[in-house]
Amino acid sequence: MKNILVPFGLSNEKTTLSLIQYAIDLAQELGGTIYVAQVFKELPRAGSLPSVNKTLKEITASSIEERLASLDKKGVKIIALPLEGDLLESIPKFNLEHAIDLIVLSPENSDIKNPYYLNEISGSLVKKTIIPILVIPEMYSFSPIKNILMAVKSGIIKKENALNPIKEVLKAFGAELKLLQVKTVDFLPEDSEFDKDLGEITSSYKSSENATLFQGVLEHLNEHYPDLLCVFRRKRGFFAKLWEKNTVLKKDFESRIPLLILRGVQ
Incomplete structure (x- = not known):
């Protein structure tokens, strides 16, 4: 970057x-x-x-x-x-x-x-x-990023080089990436497949079943205490629905730690 x-x-x-x-x-x-x-x-x-x-x-x-x-x-x-x-x-x-x-x-x-x-x-x-x-949350002070929580519904990443930013952060800080897969009601069998590059940079994996990806994130934040939360902006799923409008309400999503949003499709 x-x-x-x-x-x-x-x-x-x-x-x-x-x-x-x-x-x-x-x-x-x-x-x-x-x-x-x-x-x-x-x-x-x-x-x-x-x-x-x-x-x-x-x-x-x-x-x-x-x-x-x-x-x-x-x-x-x-x-x-x-x-x-x-x-x-x-x-x-x-x-x-x-x-x-x-x-x-x-x-x-x-x-x-x-x-x-x-x-x-x-x-x-x-x-x-x-x-x-x-x-970055309001008035948030920088500290080294050591623990990253990536929340996904699907392990498939269709955009070339989509993981480059997170790879650079992992390398620069010697950080670990913990992958949380949230299985919602519209979870598909193919969502269980994982991109090879994503698997190579993942230190640990956990799955949960929740109504929305956001609920799954909230459930596991206190368990992982991440320095950075990472999600994908996709055409399908919870985060796609979030940005149907240009504004995002706090009741629908809010992060008190830095949030990295990557593009998951071309």
């Missing part, structure tokens, strides 16, 4: 700076570069001057750099990234040219009055981009 992107402005500034600091600490371990992205509204083409839009881009870049000045960069390369227009359109375009390996996001705040785990923009990034997503 050499190129890590963190959007600026999806949460309040204190939370966002804490998120970027987490990304810095992670990038230091992985040897990565961080792009801190913020959108600016380009002026309408009719009657506008290219130099004006160039100035807006420069102002946005300077604003990002000023707000990053308080962080401990730990020698990590951080690039201010002004993006024109809409974040959901700009990030995929940038990814085509620069191969972003990971997007780091924060969920909605932990206030019990806020019903959302992911808001419209964060949820849309999870749903619509092909880039792995790491969701």
Whole structure:
């Protein structure tokens, strides 16, 4: 994960700076570069001057750099990234040219009055981009990742290189991967088959029967005490249903530890 992107402005500034600091600490371990992205509204083409839009881009870049000045960069390369227009359109375009390996996001705040785990923009990034997503709880401090719990319903992984991010984490931290297979009511016989690469990186395996994958995760979190929870974004199953809408409610899913979301299909 050499190129890590963190959007600026999806949460309040204190939370966002804490998120970027987490990304810095992670990038230091992985040897990565961080792009801190913020959108600016380009002026309408009719009657506008290219130099004006160039100035807006420069102002946005300077604003990002000023707000990053308080962080401990730990020698990590951080690039201010002004993006024109809409974040959901700009990030995929940038990814085509620069191969972003990971997007780091924060969920909605932990206030019990806020019903959302992911808001419209964060949820849309999870749903619509092909880039792995790491969701870091509000004001969460970085610590070495030693114990990973991966929750799956099916052991079949159809997307090429889908496991690369988790392999890099396992190698960088010398971590262990514990695999939890949750068998729900729509569990199919072929779901019992396991991808060879997944089997090779798994340290232990356990299965359980639950109404939803989320219930299975909740049941086993206290048993495993993971530093990282990993799930797949698939076209079929519980997590696919979660992102039918762009937002995710806390009552449907919430993680109090870092959550890595991988794309399970092409």
